[in-house]
Amino acid sequence: MKLVKLHLTGSILSCLLLTCPSPAALTEGKKYTNLPWHLADIWWKLPEKTIKEDFHNLEIDVIIEGKFHDDLKFYIAPIGLGYLSDQKFYAGMQTHMLAQTKDNERRKNIGRGGIFSMWGERDHKAIRPGEGGFMESAGHEGDFISIRRQLDWSEGKYTCRLQTLDKVKVGLTPYTWVGYFVYDHQKDEQIFCGALRFEGHKLRLKENVAGFIEIFGFEKPKEDTFPQNVTITLSAPRVNDQPAGKPSCSAIFPEGIPDIVKAKSTTITTSKATKSRAVVFTFTENEFNRNNRSEELYRADR
Secondary structure, three states: OOOOOOOOOOOOOEOOOOOOOOOOEOOOOOOOOOOOEEEEEEEEEOOHHHOOOOOOEEEEEEEEEOOOOOOOOEEEEEEEEEEEOOEEEEEEEEOOOEEEOOOOOOOEEOOOEEEEEEEOOOOHHHEEEOOOOOEEEEOEOEOEEEEEEEOOOOOEEEEEEEEEEEEEEEOOEEEEEEEEEEEEOOOOEEEEEEEEEEEOOOOOEOOEEEEEEEEOOOOOOOHHHOOOOOEEEEEOOEEOOEEOOOOEEEEEOOOOOOOOEEEEEEEEOOOOOOOEEEEEEEEOOEOOOOOOOEEEEEOOOO
16 A cells, blocks of 8 residues: 655545546556555544544445446555554455455455554564454565455445444553444444454544555556446545544645546534535546545544
């Protein structure tokens, strides 16, 4: 995973529905960076009053309109980068997800699913897989551990949630297990994807939380697999079951990536707020000339 790290003040992205009668056409002769391609990154800056010394949960709503091509390797990361104390993590939903088990290190494609990863750790004892036992411990993105759970997500609304679970000690060192859940609003079903072990009994969520949408893999995807008639909306984060006030949010569009996504601010109704800030990503029919690589979507408390 490559994520542009910036401290942004900004807003929240909104979503427009665009009809794409044909596959996205890329600019002829243009050179692109190697995959993964972050089509868009967003950075929320949460109000200071939202940041508590004793973290319990973090959740973001994801609304998907339109379908993804079965061959496309795509990652929706509503929690694209965050910090619990000083430990980096991310969580979201992927297609073509690679995974192993504790008994078999050989990676295999388990299809669509939920993923939750943290860095700076390789110990299998810090991984509690969900149903299926899928996980990963690797070093190709720096040392990290991950839980991965098969989940046949598609169009619709989902809530991605990190939740503290049991607190334990290993020797004299305190740890907290943090579980990753995906709530499927269509099925009224809460899916436990697994849990990871973070050091400390009182975890503190840092104020900057990123999100991104990404095409990954090793080979450039065919243009006819690019999303058509698709929008993705991400709500502002909610912390400890409370709306995060009016966080700022900005969008970043890395260079060397196909410019086929636009991001705008919008508002949506959530279970905790009637007008939550949100961001919507819209896929365009053809690649366009982007004037600005960063856009302020929301200012704090405005």
